[in-house]
Ligand SMILES: Cc1ncc(C[n+]2csc(CCOP(=O)(O)OP(=O)(O)O)c2C)c(N)n1
Ligand SMILES: CC(=O)[C@@H](O)[C@H](O)COP(=O)(O)O
């Protein structure tokens with residue numbers, strides 16, 4: 001058989017192909033994605049599940065004039081391959097390479113930038129409303145959204161709005177019955193019923209929101225997909241196509257173990273077997289959190305824990321397996337998770353709410369209005385805080401210190417290592433105020449982190465290294481880089497670790513600073529409004545005449561690359577810091 005993929009650069013190249021050729025193309029694209037992702041890593045299962053859908057969409061619609069908006073965008077590899085980026089696909093998620101998500105600046109075919117979920121219907125509806133206003137009545141606007149993402153508040157808000165418009169919006173629900181972890185909630189059972197034909201058409205929830213509903217149809221049946229999409233294209237107003245697909249389709253292991261193969265890392269492209277990660281250092285921070293919380297929950301029946309859709313990613317799964325009544329996944333619902341935590345806390349439980357730093361951005365009002373304002377002692381376990389690597393700008397956990405800093409009543413903690421994270425979790429069990437603990441993506445370099453529990457003084461500023469002339473004020477795990485960078489120094493630089501970023505004891509800090517010529521603050525978060533900014537304010541308010549250097553993430557979005565490359569870009573790597581320290585010391 002002559003390969004089809006080499007003949008395809010852009011969607012226009014699809015139009016002349018026969019159904020059989022398009023089916024062959026689907027197989028070739030699957031092979032191509034498996035070949036590249038097995039070597040580079042990245043999101044696998046979601047893209048393998050939408051190969052036929054993506055071909056059908058680009059075959060039927062006239063992109064980029066018709067707008068195609070992917071939800072989350074982790075399933076858009078096929079879309080990238082079909083829209084002029086096949087040759088660059090090997091650079092996916094690498095520095096200066098393709099982004100792992102659709103991005104307006106990368107291609108005119110990427111109608112909307114994504115990474116966080118449940119935005120697609122709002123964005124596509126907005127585009128559809130704009131098209132109507134401009135009299136562009138022939139343009140279609142398609143949002144492709146998964147079954148886990150459509151259960152989120154934003155998606156519901158958009159459906160509710162779309163139903164009272166005459167906008168040319170087509171929502172394609174890609175229902176594979178799983179998110180990263182198994183989908184949860186009542187909507188999941190509803191979709192199940194619809195698929196099993198148990199739900200009478202008159203009782204269709206989507207229809208009752210004024211959408212024309214079609215489905216469910218087999219999302220791997222190219223012929224059926226093309227037929228339905230052609231029909232929908234010719235109609236106007238809000239329409240809804242429900243398709244069913246298999247996440248990981250085409251790679252046996254990915255189909256059978258969908259959670260693991262959501263983003264499996266490197267694997268054998270033939271067998272699908274995962275390859276060992278040789279660079280791995282001891283235990284992931286998420287496991288230090290998840291396994292410690294499990295131990296605490298075994299001892300303390302008052303502990304309750306919540307994750308919005310990341311049981312595996314946050315390692316809350318350990319507690320969920322043993323205590324399903326006290327550890328729950330609420331789905332992609334960060335806002336709900338935060339307010340729910342407040343409610344359960346008021347009911348007398350010690351609530352740990354595990355959220356990635358980047359996703360907590362969604363729940364800022366809930367943090368302020370529902371938790372901090374009422375000083376409800378929820379414990380936020382902020383995972384993936386700092387630079388996250390290949391997911392890039394949409395997923396960086398670099399804003400939390402700055403956005404939490406502004407909230408009264410809230411304590412912010414950033415442990416220096418795995419042991420301190422463990423002891424912090426233990427210490428906080430009887431806490432009476434809201435608190436946020438931030439810890440990074442990736443591995444701890446401490447091997448024996450499972451030490452006996454001990455209460456620690458959270459607010460104590462820790463003297464890590466003595467020095468006479470300059471002081472480094474560091475917070476969080478970036479301390480490791482600071483100490484490595486200072487390996488040359490005997491007693492010029494003092495190093496202090498701030499486990500507690502907020503509140504700070506101003507008098508203690510003023511005393512600490514006195515006697516030094518230079519202060520260098522270091523944090524793995526944005527400089528503007530971060531830890532360093534607060535130290536600067538104290539220095540200014542107290543009229544202290546001292547040289548100050550703030551290290552942190554600069555005022556730009558940090559794109560995809562390895563964490564080490566990103567640290568370098570931000571001047572937080574060992575080499576940069578060492579050169580800086582030497583310059584300060586004048587050696
Ligand atoms: C606001 C937000 N919360 C959490 C995530 C993490 N996340 C990425 S993909 C995903 C699951 C999406 O499931 P679904 O919509 O069903 O798509 P599928 O992966 O099954 O194709 C989650 C929870 C996110 N990207 N955005
Ligand atoms: C697309 C998405 O939002 C998630 O799949 C995310 O990439 C997970 O990140 P971690 O790999 O840090 O769990």
Ligand SMILES: [Mg+2]
Nearest residue numbers: 146147178179
């Ligand atoms: Mg899904």
